[in-house]
Amino acid sequence: MSYANQSQTLNITTEQQYMGLLERVLLSTLIGMPCCVFLFINAIMLFTLRSKAVFCETSRYILLYNLLFADTVMLGLSQLLYILSACRIFPTYPVCGVLTMLASLTNQISSLTLVVMCLERYVAVCYPLRHATIITVRNTAVAIIVVWAFSSLNVLIRVLLLLNFPFDQLQSLQMTDVCSDIAMLLGPMSDIYDKAYTGFVFVSAGVTVTCSYIGVMVAARSASTDKASARKARNTLLLHLIQLGLTLLSTMHGPIIVSLSTTLQRLLILRIKSVLYVFIYILPRSLSSLIYGLRDQTIRPVLMYYLCCGLSHLSKG
Template identity: 75%
Template sequence: MSYANQSQTNFTIGQQYQELLGLVLFSILSVVPCCVFLFINGTMLFTLRSKTVFRETSRYILLYNLLFADTVLLVQSQLLYILAACRITLTYPVCGVLTMLASLTNAISPLTLVLMSLERYVAVCYPLRHAAIITIRNTGMAIIVIWAFSSLNVLIQVLLLLNFSFEDLQSLQMKYFCVRESMLLNLMSDLYEKAYTGFVFVSAGVAVTCSYVGVMVAARSASTDKASARKARKTLLLHMVQLGLSLSSTVRDPLLFSISQFLDRIIFVRIQIVLYVCMTIFPRCLSSLIYGIRDQTIRPILMNNLCGWQHSLRVSVTPAQTKIGILITS
């Protein structure tokens, strides 16, 4: 009997060790890419503020707004992921602040992609009026409208949450991990979230598609710059891909909730990490990769800044290593 208990104990400990080892390995696979892309995004944001040409060109201003929102959302998502991996639950107010921040920045990406698509459409279809329509002032006003629209959405969500009877809860401490669905505490909040998400992405999809069709039609005109139209068409296709990937991140949590009912916990955690990397991390880093590689104006400056950071890190580490070596030898 004692031998059977000992075997059962050893099996349980071994299983727990495998679960912990698998969680650590998969967490590394998600944390490391996130840190790398945050570094690239941060360098890209610095690059877009380092030169006058970037600060005074509308499409680069829009790109900065897109990257800023994606970077903030990526930091927030990684924070919630680390808390969930460490099995740390939050209170409803703290979780509410984090999820509302995610709601604020989540809609910025598709709406900014709409503005970037319209800017390309005007550049190809109305090249003579482009400078008069796409000005720094108009671009700034459009960005303000986007943030105001997203802030209004957050305000409505807060007002819907206030209708929930929090006093009926035994404690404000959450029983589950903090995700967006955890704050949909009543039917109205759930319906509004689905309606708002659907409206934003359908509207953005229609706008980007119409811009693409307009550029296609203009490309057949003899008066249109063929090279410019072809480049704009490829850019709009990439915007469609970005929009689709951003939409995929909104269905990640409902998808995980559905499959969690049928899978073993270890398999579910691994699938959760894979979906997190593919649907959350990668879409938020696509803009830096696309524009950092494709844009001939950004690429040399971005590469120079990336190499500069590496050189600075190497210079800062070398004296410390030299001092340690002297102390050891002495």
């Protein structure tokens, strides 16, 4: 992040003192409640995907578990960072670095897992006879390992770039700004790398999912293709394309806020920032449970059973 952008972000933070206490409490409540609800649903969904052997032995459900795990961790970290920002709690650089790096790791894992899931649906529709030999549990495990390794490599490079920043020249490691991924872009190289990596992932993932969707649409018109299966896969891919777009937009959250800070009033930016947080952080991380929990005939009855049991336990407690 450039030092000019740092000062703009700092100005946004200091303006937060003009937001009334009632408004901050109201915004935090309105945002925190749905976040907690979806964290609960995701936790039940994760438990559901480990409750039966069919979920542990089917590639698409294994990928779904990995996606939900990354989304749940990302959702929890995002809410923690939002609470710190709303309460104007400024952690130290090491603490903020750990939180933002974990958030970046899970965000990338979520995006890349969505791409793999779209490719799995593409193979299932376009190559149904070879699906069982291509999409095996072993190959799925390898794909997940590659996703985690690639995402971890990105975090490692960002950490190495941070090491070049002269922390020893700072009077204190205590931050004077809210903890965010923007605040941790402390040098020009970090800023350049972040933009390059974000652009690469955004374009490559978007092209892959779009091509998969087009391939399924073309296959759906073929006489040899199961029309019902192709239509369901097409709808799933379309939902994943929307989900991926919202997820990838979260990587553009910082630059969007910085750009708006040059033209809009700071208090208005804070409100826009809260709205964007709901639509590009909370919503994408809740779509997976809705897409599969409501549409998948295998998951839905098991999920509803555990969800109703969980709600009954909470009401008794």
